[in-house]
Amino acid sequence: MPDLPFFRNVKDSLPHSSWEDPAAAYSSGYVGAWPDPESTERLQDAVMRSGGRWNAEDVAYQIGAVGQGAGKLSLLTEAIAAVFGRAAMPGPAQTIGDCVSHNLRNAILGTYAASVSAGLKGKPQVTPEAVTQGVFATEVPYWWRGHSGDGWNCDEALAVAMKHAGAVIRQNYPDVRVDLSRYSAKVAHKFGAIPPDRTTAAPFGNNLVTSVTRCRTWEECRDLVAAGHALSSCGSEGFSNRRDDWGVSRRQGRWAHAMAGMAADDRPEVHRRYGCGLILMGQSWGPNWNEGPRRIYGTNLDIPPGYFWALWDEVKARSWSAVSDVNGWRNAPLRPWKVTEIV
Amino acid sequence: MNDDRLRFLVLAAALGLVAVKEDLPSKLLGKPKPVAVADDYTGPLTRLHAAAVKMAPEHRAAMAEAFNQGADSVRDDNTGLIATTRQWQRAMEGILQFAYRDGGRIDTRYPDVALAIQDELSKVAGGEEVRITDRQRFIDCPRNLAAAVK
Numbered sequence: 001m002p003d004l005p006f007f008r009n010v011k012d013s014l015p016h017s018s019w020e021d022p023a024a025a026y027s028s029g030y031v032g033a034w035p036d037p038e039s040t041e042r043l044q045d046a047v048m049r050s051g052g053r054w055n056a057e058d059v060a061y062q063i064g065a066v067g068q069g070a071g072k073l074s075l076l077t078e079a080i081a082a083v084f085g086r087a088a089m090p091g092p093a094q095t096i097g098d099c100v101s102h103n104l105r106n107a108i109l110g111t112y113a114a115s116v117s118a119g120l121k122g123k124p125q126v127t128p129e130a131v132t133q134g135v136f137a138t139e140v141p142y143w144w145r146g147h148s149g150d151g152w153n154c155d156e157a158l159a160v161a162m163k164h165a166g167a168v169i170r171q172n173y174p175d176v177r178v179d180l181s182r183y184s185a186k187v188a189h190k191f192g193a194i195p196p197d198r199t200t201a202a203p204f205g206n207n208l209v210t211s212v213t214r215c216r217t218w219e220e221c222r223d224l225v226a227a228g229h230a231l232s233s234c235g236s237e238g239f240s241n242r243r244d245d246w247g248v249s250r251r252q253g254r255w256a257h258a259m260a261g262m263a264a265d266d267r268p269e270v271h272r273r274y275g276c277g278l279i280l281m282g283q284s285w286g287p288n289w290n291e292g293p294r295r296i297y298g299t300n301l302d303i304p305p306g307y308f309w310a311l312w313d314e315v316k317a318r319s320w321s322a323v324s325d326v327n328g329w330r331n332a333p334l335r336p337w338k339v340t341e342i343v
Numbered sequence: 344m345n346d347d348r349l350r351f352l353v354l355a356a357a358l359g360l361v362a363v364k365e366d367l368p369s370k371l372l373g374k375p376k377p378v379a380v381a382d383d384y385t386g387p388l389t390r391l392h393a394a395a396v397k398m399a400p401e402h403r404a405a406m407a408e409a410f411n412q413g414a415d416s417v418r419d420d421n422t423g424l425i426a427t428t429r430q431w432q433r434a435m436e437g438i439l440q441f442a443y444r445d446g447g448r449i450d451t452r453y454p455d456v457a458l459a460i461q462d463e464l465s466k467v468a469g470g471e472e473v474r475i476t477d478r479q480r481f482i483d484c485p486r487n488l489a490a491a492v493k
Contacts, residue, residue, distance in 0.1 A: 343457035
């Protein structure tokens with residue numbers, strides 16, 4: 001997004017936003033997400049300090065993911081559906097310019113659900129209402145956006161998810177008088193220029209994102225999605241509100257917007273038709289902003305309402321960051337070793 | 344993860360042992376070949392090495408080869424079959440199982456060696472099933488075990 005103003009130049013003059021139709025607002029030039037090289041540097045520092053790796057190429061090797069998504073359809077949405085149900089997507093439509101924290105929530109949800117469905121993590125108790133509200137709250141990370149208006153930066157949000165608030169279950173938190181049962185713009189605006197005090201923030205720091213890695217190529221994004229890592233993404237690309245018969249929406253207009261990458265399709269037939277792979281954009285404008293077929297080609301599965309496939313060649317300029325994992329919800333214990341029974 | 348695929352990987356790695364049988368000790372192949380035993384070990388796994396020097400030389404060589412094949416399996420895993428500590432645990436035990444029993448190369452139990460190997464494997468794997476995020480460590484571990492045994 002080279003032609004958008006940097007965060008440091010606009011953050012003190014940002015207004016609150018409020019609308020019924022986010023598609024109209026973003027298409028009219030509303031800036032919900034912007035680049036900020038300083039935030040990127042801070043995030044990279046945080047990743048390195050935590051012992052993580054910033055470059056996806058290194059990470060893909062270390063986790064054995066190189067080539068894992070090659071030629072395949074990889075759907076984190078199916079992991080979410082298996083763990084929490086299909087009602088968890090697309091989540092509540094944003095009513096303010098907090099697309100970055102919706103994108104963050106979706107990326108965390110996708111990664112976490114993949115861990116649970118792989119048997120690595122336990123599943124937290126969530127109410128049916130919490131599921132329809134996206135399982136995890138978007139409001140709490142947004143409190144650390146650093147200004148009192150709306151709009152944010154993907155990398156700053158990821159840094160917040162590693163330090164202050166990552167996966168926050170949608171429920172009432174009476175001890176700190178914060179009700180996160182349902183998505184609320186009012187709660188999202190509770191803090192901003194000044195972050196919450198330590199007491200208020202305390203219940204929300206238990207399930208932080210452990211690390212983040214930057215993806216720069218289709219192969220890196222594809223392989224990390226296949227390995228169970230959803231992608232946070234910011235960019236300035238707009239898209240048609242019509243999906244084609246394979247569920248693809250083509251570039252149209254400009255949105256300064258954040259949307260998570262929730263699936264990757266690298267199948268040969270996709271490359272033959274579109275000339276590149278596809279990435280599933282986790283839109284946060286609710287189920288009704290777009291229309292057209294949702295069936296995934298060659299399957300009996302549908303993408304969630306409101307989501308759409310984008311051509312990698314049309315989104316490759318966006319920032320793409322994979323969420324590694326979420327702390328907490330204790331992992332399954334490793335069974336005792338049997339070496340002494342063998343040797 | 345597909346358990347059958349993991350079993351296949353372990354078997355394929357074990358078959359790698361068969362593929363290099365020309366290098367294996369004479370007793371295993373029925374040919375009188377000298378067995379190279381490295382007694383100038385300077386690595387960190389001294390407890391394992393001290394236990395391993397009491398093993399029959401051909402058993403040491405076979406076990407070292409098994410661990411090296413295990414390391415290669417983790418290194419060359421491009422399909423995510425060894426993506427978690429549980430899968431790594433199964434792969435390591437599968438390699439030993441094949442080399443020790445199914446492969447028929449080692450016919451003697453070595454409790455001290457077993458304990459030292461198990462301690463090292465469990466130290467690297469930790470107590471929980473987690474995604475492997477530092478694969479080099481899980482390659483180095485069987486490689487170091489091979490060096491200490493050999």
